[in-house]
Amino acid sequence: MIGDYTYVEFSSILAMQGFAGLSLFSVFVLMALGLAIIFGQMGVINMAHGEFMILGAYVTYFCSLFFQEYLPSLFGIYFFIAMILAFFVSGALGVVVEWLMIRHLYKRPLDTLLATWGLSLILQQFYRSVFGAREVGVTLPDWLLGSISLTDIIDVPINGLFVMAITLTITLGVAFIMYKSTWGKQIRAVVQNRTMAGAVGINTKMVDRMTYGLGCGIAGVAGSAFTMIGSTGPTAGQLYIVDTFLVVVFGGAASLLGTIASAFTISQAQSTMEFFMSGSTAKVLTLLTVVGILMLRPQGLFTLKIRR
Amino acid sequence: MTDENSENKMNITRRHMLAGMASIPALAMMGGALKASDYPTAAVNTSGLAVTDDTVTVGILHSITGTMAISETGSVQAEKLAIEQINASGGVLGRQIEYIQEDGGSDWPTFAEKAKKLLVQDKVASVMGCWTSASRKAVLPVFEQYNGMLYYPTFYEGLEQSPNVIYTGQEATQQIIAGIDWVSETKDAKSFFLLGSDYIWPRTSNKIARKHIEKLGHKVVGEEYYPLGHTQFNSVINKIKLRKPDVIYAIVVGGSNVAFYKQLKAAGIDMTKESPLLLTISVTEDEILGIGGENIDGAYACMKYFQSLDNPNNMEFVKAFKERWGDEIVIGDVTQAAYLGPWLWKMAVEKAGSFDVDKVREASPGLEFNKAPEGYVRIHENHHLWSKTRVGLAKPDGQYELVYETADLVEPDPFPEGYQ
Numbered sequence: 172m173i174g175d176y177t178y179v180e181f182s183s184i185l186a187m188q189g190f191a192g193l194s195l196f197s198v199f200v201l202m203a204l205g206l207a208i209i210f211g212q213m214g215v216i217n218m219a220h221g222e223f224m225i226l227g228a229y230v231t232y233f234c235s236l237f238f239q240e241y242l243p244s245l246f247g248i249y250f251f252i253a254m255i256l257a258f259f260v261s262g263a264l265g266v267v268v269e270w271l272m273i274r275h276l277y278k279r280p281l282d283t284l285l286a287t288w289g290l291s292l293i294l295q296q297f298y299r300s301v302f303g304a305r306e307v308g309v310t311l312p313d314w315l316l317g318s319i320s321l322t323d324i325i326d327v328p329i330n331g332l333f334v335m336a337i338t339l340t341i342t343l344g345v346a347f348i349m350y351k352s353t354w355g356k357q358i359r360a361v362v363q364n365r366t367m368a369g370a371v372g373i374n375t376k377m378v379d380r381m382t383y384g385l386g387c388g389i390a391g392v393a394g395s396a397f398t399m400i401g402s403t404g405p406t407a408g409q410l411y412i413v414d415t416f417l418v419v420v421f422g423g424a425a426s427l428l429g430t431i432a433s434a435f436t437i438s439q440a441q442s443t444m445e446f447f448m449s450g451s452t453a454k455v456l457t458l459l460t461v462v463g464i465l466m467l468r469p470q471g472l473f474t475l476k477i478r479r
Numbered sequence: 480m481t482d483e484n485s486e487n488k489m490n491i492t493r494r495h496m497l498a499g500m501a502s503i504p505a506l507a508m509m510g511g512a513l514k515a516s517d518y519p520t521a522a523v524n525t526s527g528l529a530v531t532d533d534t535v536t537v538g539i540l541h542s543i544t545g546t547m548a549i550s551e552t553g554s555v556q557a558e559k560l561a562i563e564q565i566n567a568s569g570g571v572l573g574r575q576i577e578y579i580q581e582d583g584g585s586d587w588p589t590f591a592e593k594a595k596k597l598l599v600q601d602k603v604a605s606v607m608g609c610w611t612s613a614s615r616k617a618v619l620p621v622f623e624q625y626n627g628m629l630y631y632p633t634f635y636e637g638l639e640q641s642p643n644v645i646y647t648g649q650e651a652t653q654q655i656i657a658g659i660d661w662v663s664e665t666k667d668a669k670s671f672f673l674l675g676s677d678y679i680w681p682r683t684s685n686k687i688a689r690k691h692i693e694k695l696g697h698k699v700v701g702e703e704y705y706p707l708g709h710t711q712f713n714s715v716i717n718k719i720k721l722r723k724p725d726v727i728y729a730i731v732v733g734g735s736n737v738a739f740y741k742q743l744k745a746a747g748i749d750m751t752k753e754s755p756l757l758l759t760i761s762v763t764e765d766e767i768l769g770i771g772g773e774n775i776d777g778a779y780a781c782m783k784y785f786q787s788l789d790n791p792n793n794m795e796f797v798k799a800f801k802e803r804w805g806d807e808i809v810i811g812d813v814t815q816a817a818y819l820g821p822w823l824w825k826m827a828v829e830k831a832g833s834f835d836v837d838k839v840r841e842a843s844p845g846l847e848f849n850k851a852p853e854g855y856v857r858i859h860e861n862h863h864l865w866s867k868t869r870v871g872l873a874k875p876d877g878q879y880e881l882v883y884e885t886a887d888l889v890e891p892d893p894f895p896e897g898y899q
Contacts, residue, residue: 184721191713198711296544304548306737306769316773318747324720326747331713400745401710402737402769406546410708410734445714450705451677 183324184446192442194331197338199434201396202411203418204345205389207430210419212362212382215273216284220390220415221408222294226264227257227391228403229302232309239310247312254337254395261391266384273383274376291408298405306404315399330399337396341389342431348385349427358382421461423471433472437461512569513829523572523833526626529602530834535574537562537821538581538597540608540618545585546733551610553765554632554817555580556804558607561821564799571825572834579603587617594618598625604834605630607820610813612636612680619644628836630820633813634760634782636683637893642840645823646863648816649783650893651684654760657868657885658781659691662726662758665883670698672724672755674715674731677704681730684760687898688728700724705731710738716746719755729759736766740774750873751777758870763811764877772877784815784853785871785879796852809877815852822848823858855888863891 202224209217217223234253238246268290276283315333318326349355360368361378369375394408401407414437422433437457444453465471520532529536539558541551562576570576579601581593590609597603598621605628609615612635622629622643629644637650662668671692675681682704689699700722703715712735719727731739743750743757750757757778764786767775786797786809796818800810823846828834831842846858857865865888871879 180721184717187717187720188714191711191717194713195711299544299548304543304552305765306549306734308737308767308769308771308774310771310773316744318745320747328713328742328745328747330741330745397710400738400741402734404549404734404769406549407734409546410710442711442714445711446718449703450709450715454706454709 180324183322186325188442188446190327190331192439194328194334195438195442196435197335198397198400199414199418199438200342200431201334201338201393202390202415203422203430203434204341204427205386205393206415207419207422207427208345208389209383209386211426211430212358213277213379214280215276215383216280216287217386218284218288218412219268219291219294221410221412222291222298223261223265223387223390223408224394224397224411225298225403225405225408226261226294227254227394228309228398228407229298229307230257230260230391231395231398232307232403235310247314250312250315250395254392257391257395258388259391261394262384262388265387266380268387269380269383274379277379295405295408302405304405306402306407309398309403311399334396334399337392341392345389346427354378354381417458417461421465421471423473426471426473429471429473436472513573515570515573518572518832524835525833526835526837527602528604528834528836530574530604533574534577535571535834536577536579536601536603537824538601538603538606538608539578540581540583540590540593540597540606541610542583542585542614543580544582547583547585547610547614549733549769550765550813551583553811553814554607554610556808557632557800557810557814557818558821560800560803561818563803565821565825571828572832576821583609583614587611587613590614591617591621594621594627594629595625598622598627603627604828605824605836605839607632607817607824609633615639615644626836628824628839630817630824632817632820634816636680637895638683640861640863640893642862643836644862645820645843645858646891646893647819647823648813648864649866649868650863650891651680651687652892652895652898653783653863653866653868653889654781655684655688656691657889658758658760658870659688659695659728661781661870661883662756662779663692663695663697666725666753666756668697668725668756670700670722670724671726671728672700672719672722673702673728674719675704676707676709676730676732676735678707681732681761684730685728687895690898705735707733707735709735712739712742713746716743716748720746720748724755727755727757729757730761731759732761734769736762737770740770740778744774749777750775753777762873763813764809764879765811765814767873767877768809772873772875775873776875778873779882780871780873780879782812782869782871782879783866784812785869785881786810787871787878787880788853788869789881790852790854792850792854793852819848819851819856819864822850857888859891861891861893863893865890 206220209215231253234249238249272286315330318328320326357373357378361375418434422429441457444456515533524530541555542548566575583590597606607630609631610633615631631644632647634648634654673685675685692699760781762780826846827839827842831838843858844860848856868885868889870883872882874880
């Protein structure tokens with residue numbers, strides 16, 4: 172007996188809490204990755220990140236409607252197609268936004284904050300006018316519903332596992348692009364020294380545009396995945412934006428590894444504390460801890476070692 | 480029962496009289512429409528309201544932009560429908576209702592500003608509006624200062640009673656006590672886990688719930704609050720699994736709702752098995768649209784109105800609502816309460832024979848409305864409505880099936896003794 176619980180109960184709870192923490196971790200990584208690329212690599216403070224996510228969620232919603240109506244036999248796999256579409260739709264919007272707005276503001280990073288915040292308001296009202304103010308429910312294929320019962324108490328949610336798998340795939344994909352591909356090298360070159368990168372023949376403007384598009388596309392995939400665990404509505408993006416920035420800033424803006432480490436720290440801390448105290452208190456404590464650490468290490472957990 | 484019979488008769492005659500026309504509640508037909516010429520403007524409007532010989536202007540004040548638009552859209556639709564129906568049946572004191580709609584923009588100071596504009600500049604005779612308690616609290620001083628009349632539709636935490644507000648939704652005890660009695664009697668529930676979003680309504684409601692649960696001799700095994708917009712409920716779901724309550728009493732709102740029910744289902748809690756049973760007071764048919772019927776199948780909700788209510792009034796209402804706003808639409812508890820506002824105002828005005836707010840206020844207590852979709856309602860001295868408490872079982876198609884209703888109307892008690 173530990174406290175009021177039997178030993179079996181206690182170990183089950185440890186297992187389930189561990190899983191809850193991991194699943195929160197993958198959610199954090201997924202939502203922060205796109206922002207980490209945009210904020211970390213380009214220095215653009217993208218307040219409209221949540222709205223790019225919700226665009227992905229809406230794409231998923233319309234995909235589910237389309238498949239129900241016209242291709243019911245393929246409904247089981249629509250989610251994969253929806254995610255790919257979400258990537259391209261959000262990414263395309265990102266490219267357009269970069270061309271119309273962001274590229275004029277590279278020299279004024281703080282103004283990007285205001286501009287993208289305005290963009291987020293515009294997008295929210297756009298969704299509201301076009302898709303309606305009410306939340307929509309995305310129907311999931313049956314195989315994504317429910318849980319795997321390991322013991323009487325332990326149930327592992329299937330959609331949680333699925334989100335983890337997506338997160339892993341996308342993280343590996345991003346790592347590959349950033350560190351192995353030519354394009355990734357170009358991105359990193361531009362980040363470290365824009366003038367020199369231009370001098371050796373890299374089209375820095377195109378690199379910027381594509382990087383922004385990539386970040387927004389990943390946001391779209393994240394939004395698509397979150398239809399499984401959260402709500403889809405015009406303002407649902409706002410639910411994620413604070414946590415997203417928290418993860419990216421805490422991790423150290425320019426480092427993908429930092430983002431992952433910070434997502435891990437915050438998610439584990441939060442889910443453990445939520446178990447032992449009330450949700451609101453846990454949130455307050457998490458934020459206080461993050462503020463405390465950032466006061467000691469303003470640059471975040473990890474930083475790039477570059478000569479300035 | 481005699482009441483219902485006469486309603487049926489009325490409906491049949493009406494169907495003949497008005498074949499093809501959008502439904503007009505029979506009430507208006509009973510006495511025949513009043514003629515404006517019998518009520519000279521100077522006599523019915525001594526306080527300078529926007530009343531002419533053939534029109535009267537009211538205000539509609541809800542959020543149609545911002546976060547709350549999702550919830551308030553239904554209320555706006557219901558109020559407009561009621562106003563159109565009243566106009567089609569001859570108006571109020573023979574005058575057609577015109578409305579000025581203002582957008583509160585989900586921002587409480589904006590609500591106050593727009594309320595002032597409606598009362599001071601537009602001189603509206605009454606206002607249908609507000610949804611959240613925060614917006615109501617923001618406009619309250621304005622209504623009291625300029626002596627306006629607000630018809631407020633949402634179920635809320637109580638602890639308020641203003642001479643300038645008619646509360647057409649339930650206050651907390653009307654929504655909570657009968658539901659807990661029901662679940663402990665018929666489902667033999669002994670232990671409860673209280674859960675809510677972290678603001679005044681869920682906290683006050685859970686306080687009342689806890690008092691009542693303990694009074695019945697049952698146990699509260701947990702009480703938890705999560706910030707508005709919280710989307711990760713895995714930890715609390717684990718906690719619920721461990722404490723094994725008979726009932727999860729959930730007052731989660733907004734986007735969090737969707738996350739909570741999806742994750743509850745994914746964590747292997749099948750609500751149709753009722754162990755634990757889930758009882759909520761914050762999920763109407765409107766919210767189920769976002770949650771998805773399959774995710775909340777088997778939950779119980781305690782409300783005063785469900786779209787599926789099987790009575791002639793409601794069938795008329797649902798039919799008219801769908802004709803006006805589209806077949807896909809669903810109608811939740813608050814939407815119905817919003818629909819009552821214009822009707823109750825019309826009745827008060829006609830009883831008083833005047834649009835003056837003071838006279839309308841005097842005429843309001845004791846007013847009876849037979850044609851409410853929820854059934855018969857009556858305005859209490861304390862400006863709330865007597866109404867029944869009902870429990871519905873959520874079905875996969877997103878509708879509730881009525882499983883219980885109180886035998887009598889429940890008296891509104893905004894300041895419950897011993898519950899604060």
